[in-house]
Amino acid sequence: xxxxxxxxxxxxxxxxxxxxxxxxxxxxxxxxxxxxxxxxxxxxxxxxxxxxxxxxxxxxxxxxxxxxxxx
Numbered sequence: 001x002x003x004x005x006x007x008x009x010x011x012x013x014x015x016x017x018x019x020x021x022x023x024x025x026x027x028x029x030x031x032x033x034x035x036x037x038x039x040x041x042x043x044x045x046x047x048x049x050x051x052x053x054x055x056x057x058x059x060x061x062x063x064x065x066x067x068x069x070x071x
Contacts, residue, residue, distance in 0.1 A: 002026065027068035034061040 001021050007028075008015040016029040038057035040050060 004029075027066050027070075030065040030067065032063045032065070034063065036061055 003019045003023075005017045005019060006014065007017050012033045012035060014031045016031075018026045018029060020026050037059055038061035040046060040052055040055045040057070042057070042061055042063075046055070
């Protein structure tokens with residue numbers, strides 16, 4: 001069983017630590033809230049598939065980053 005521990009909470013950023021059953025840190029999770037609609041430039045891999053006219057972004061762009069020492 002894993003435990004998610006909030007380390008930091010700001011207006012546009014939250015940082016969590018994910019611990020395993022032995023209370024060892026597995027990774028960190030960073031959540032960034034840009035507080036703006038998403039645009040096609042936010043998703044470079046979609047540029048080959050979508051264009052500005054067909055892209056339907058979300059109302060709020062949120063980016064997540066996982067930080068880990070393991071591969």
